[in-house]
Amino acid sequence: MLAKSERNLEGWPSEEDGSVEIVFDHVFFGYDDDKTILHDISLTLSEPGLYCIVGPNGVGKSTLVKCMSKIHETTSGKVTINGHDVRGLRHKDVSEVIGYVPVTADDVFSMSVIETIMVGCQENHKLKSRREKMRAVYDAMELMQIEDLGNKRFNELSAGQHQKVAIARGIVQRPRVLILDEPTANLDVRYQVYVTELLRALAETEDMIVVMISHDLNISAKYAHSIIMMEEPGKIFKVGPPAEVLTKENIEKVYRIQCDVIRDERSGAPIVVLGWPITGSDGRMD
Numbered sequence: 001m002l003a004k005s006e007r008n009l010e011g012w013p014s015e016e017d018g019s020v021e022i023v024f025d026h027v028f029f030g031y032d033d034d035k036t037i038l039h040d041i042s043l044t045l046s047e048p049g050l051y052c053i054v055g056p057n058g059v060g061k062s063t064l065v066k067c068m069s070k071i072h073e074t075t076s077g078k079v080t081i082n083g084h085d086v087r088g089l090r091h092k093d094v095s096e097v098i099g100y101v102p103v104t105a106d107d108v109f110s111m112s113v114i115e116t117i118m119v120g121c122q123e124n125h126k127l128k129s130r131r132e133k134m135r136a137v138y139d140a141m142e143l144m145q146i147e148d149l150g151n152k153r154f155n156e157l158s159a160g161q162h163q164k165v166a167i168a169r170g171i172v173q174r175p176r177v178l179i180l181d182e183p184t185a186n187l188d189v190r191y192q193v194y195v196t197e198l199l200r201a202l203a204e205t206e207d208m209i210v211v212m213i214s215h216d217l218n219i220s221a222k223y224a225h226s227i228i229m230m231e232e233p234g235k236i237f238k239v240g241p242p243a244e245v246l247t248k249e250n251i252e253k254v255y256r257i258q259c260d261v262i263r264d265e266r267s268g269a270p271i272v273v274l275g276w277p278i279t280g281s282d283g284r285m286d
């Protein structure tokens, strides 16, 4: 196995100041040769903050974050992390920088909750001793308020409890970049708000880039520093602060649903009030 110095990765993953820059440079991706899913994606993530990826079902949000974390390799164009083409990096190199929390974790069903979260500690090189790792696991459990689930098996949990454990496993890694695919999908409204606020706070206090996929436009509007809105067929439509991206015109065009956008008097964030889906002349959803 080649050492990092031989692979021109001396010092990886550190930039001098600990910053990370992920660049998508004209990326195309398809699962099959005859169908392109991601079309000419160019995107730079360099500022710490909470980024919410929004867009219709099947537009390519999960595929995009999988290209970011080297689960998929681009068909053409490239993804770079601090200037290094991801294709030249090992999965292990990428996981030193990027933590990825999938929609549903399916690799840990027979493990206990504590063991499941402990897996995340393997990526956190600051945690040396078993004692430090256990402390970090319990801190993450406390943060997600799942201390009472520690000895339960993962497959004995409800969907929302799964999700809290998966988020705790991501948090315990303390990666520079944390990517979560619909982390709030199965959570009740209280935890949807709690988790999104927590992710924003984590981004701010730890100078992390946190990327989450979400279908909740109002929670994204309230907490994201930046919204990445995707449109059919697998393109970036707009990137920017919630008030600039989550406009009536943009939402109606991208989601094909009537809506009004008002402003929250307290936070200034946009609030989306949904109307009816826009249908074709035959009345069908198109």
Ligand SMILES: Nc1ncnc2c1ncn2[C@@H]1O[C@H](COP(=O)(O)OP(=O)(O)OP(=O)(O)O)[C@@H](O)[C@H]1O
Binding pocket: 031, 032, 037, 055, 056, 057, 058, 059, 060, 061, 062, 063, 064
């Ligand atoms: N493993 C796969 N093999 C083949 N096609 C796939 C695979 N995974 C996803 N696709 C296809 O790629 C497209 C984008 O899927 P993706 O999961 O990225 O969408 P998404 O925006 O995350 O949607 P959702 O909001 O429903 O989660 C869809 O047409 C989907 O059918």
Ligand SMILES: [Mg+2]
Binding pocket: 061, 062, 063, 181, 213
């Ligand atoms: Mg998805």
